[in-house]
Amino acid sequence: MEKLLLERAGRIHLNRGGGCRAGSSPGPGRAARSSSPPAAPDLGESPMPMPLLKVRPEDFRVTEVLGLPTASRAASTHTYLRLWKNGVTTHEALGGLAAALGVAAQDTAAAGLKDEDGVTEQYISVRGLLSDRDLERANAAGRSPGGDRIWRVSAHATGTAALRTGVLDGNHFQLVVRGLDEAAAAALDEGPGRHQHFFVNYYDTQRFGVPGGPKQTHLIGRALLAGDEEAAFRLLRRSGSAEGARALVHEGTAEEFWRLLDPRVPVFYRCADASYAWNAQVRALLTEVVGGARVAHMDRDGIPYAFATARDVVPALLALRPELDYVRYRWTDGSCVRSTAARPTVLQTHITVSGVGPDELHPGRFAATISFFLPSGGYATTAVHQWFLQMFGAESATREDAAPSQDGANPQDGATAVPAGSTIA
Structure with a gap:
């Protein structure tokens, strides 16, 4: 079937530039999306334009999957809500919810961070037992961001503990891939409806910065870990994130600024540094195990990657090293706690093609x-990205030019080429 896809699709070129926004960056950090969809990429004689993701928010739908233990209201200390959002990060929605309810930011929690540029649903917890009137007040606040930036909550259940990272089962994605040429569309339409797919479990580019901004969350985290809050503050001011916007108007010292933030936000930056280091480990391992023409090396938004260009390469990596240790940081009991855990080098999924x-x-x-x-x-x-690359070969990763939008905006400010990363905890 792989041969059939290659014959049908011919040479497909993907753009490897363009940042992609995900909830894993802590703040909104960008201007509003253009209402005009991007034009089909102009690739001259190339037989295939880069596939586009996130042309519209509804093109990128994420639904969190979590087995959540519940308890009777009489025995409960926390309320569990279902958060629906579009155009805002999980951190931003939690902050707005806390402000609307008049509780501390740390009294709200989520099991994972969800993409900003999409329609996402997830569970969150709030300390205390909320009433219907509380939810009405919260949803009034969720409508206030305006435009396509909105969130709302609905009651799910109650329980005895706050949500925390590490308990999430996963996420279901429904994505629309746009801008395909006829050969690629035929390959997808006439190929199998369900594809088994193994891919390297990289942290993608949105882990390291907001769309259109520098990819430097790992550098901010590295400075914080070194105890250089002033350097971290200077980097943050240039980041384009929500926290960066606050830093630009802050009149006190860097140390005072970091103390003003929800303590989970500086922890995120420390985690970003650990994510960058883990990527480097698995990239070097893939190069060592395979190397040669069957590995494509790319620098996307300043973040280096190495990807397999054939389907049999990634299972070989899985067989050799199914896991690599990584460092993680969590805000627990009033302090930042460092620990080590194993992260899979390779993930497996089944991709269903329809429509x-x-x-x-x-x-x-x-x-x-x-x-x-x-x-x-x-x-x-x-x-x-890796699915397209494995199906259509190394030439799919060679093109550098980005697709302009109709209003001349950078594609990072709207639709995103497949190679840029996106989601999600």
Whole structure:
């Protein structure tokens, strides 16, 4: 079947630039999206444009999967809510919820961080037992961001503990891939409806910065770990994140600023440094195990990656080293706690293809709907990027030019090329 796909699709070029926004960056950190969809990429003589993700928020849907123990209201200390959001990060929604309810930010919690540029649903917890009136007040606040930036909550259940990272089962994704040419659309339409896919479990680019901004969350974290709060503050001011915007107007010292934040935010930056180090480990391992023409080396938004260009390469990595240790940081009992855990080097999923047809937003091009499940910690767009790369070969990663939008905006400010990363804890 792989041969059939290659014959149908010919040479497919993917753009490897363009940042992708995910909830794993702590703040909104960007201007509002343009209402105009990007134009189909102009690739001259190239037979295949780069696939586009997130042309519209509803093109990227994420539903959290979590087995959540509950208790009777009489025995409970926490309320569990279902958070629906579009255009805001999980951190931003939690902050708005806490402010609306008049509770401390640390009284709200989530099991994972969800993408900003999409329609996402997840569970959150709030200390205390909330009433219907509390939820009405919260949802009034959730409508206040305006435009397509909105969130709302609904009651789910009650229980005896706050949510925490590490308990999430995973996420289900339903994505629309746009801008395909006829050969690629035919390959997807006439190929199998369900694809088994192994991919390297990289932290994707949104882990390291917001769209259009420098990818430097790991550098901020590294400075914090070194005790240099002033250097971390200077980097943060240039980051384009929500915290960066606050830092730009802060009139006190760097030390005072970091103490003003929800303590989970500085912990996020420390985790980003650990994520960068883990990526380097698995990248070196893949290069050592395979190397040669079957590994494509790329620098995307300043973050280096190495990807397999054939389907049999990644299972070989899995057989050799199924896990690598990584360092993680958590805010626990009033302090930042460092620990070590194992992270899978490779993830497996099944990608279902449906709805292949004309792309109504890009005349002459085609779109396809794909859906799949990833365990906690997996990034959806690195899965999709590697899937295309393995199907269509190394040449799919060679193109450098980015797709302009209709209003001339950078594609990082709207639709995103498949190679840029996205999601999600």
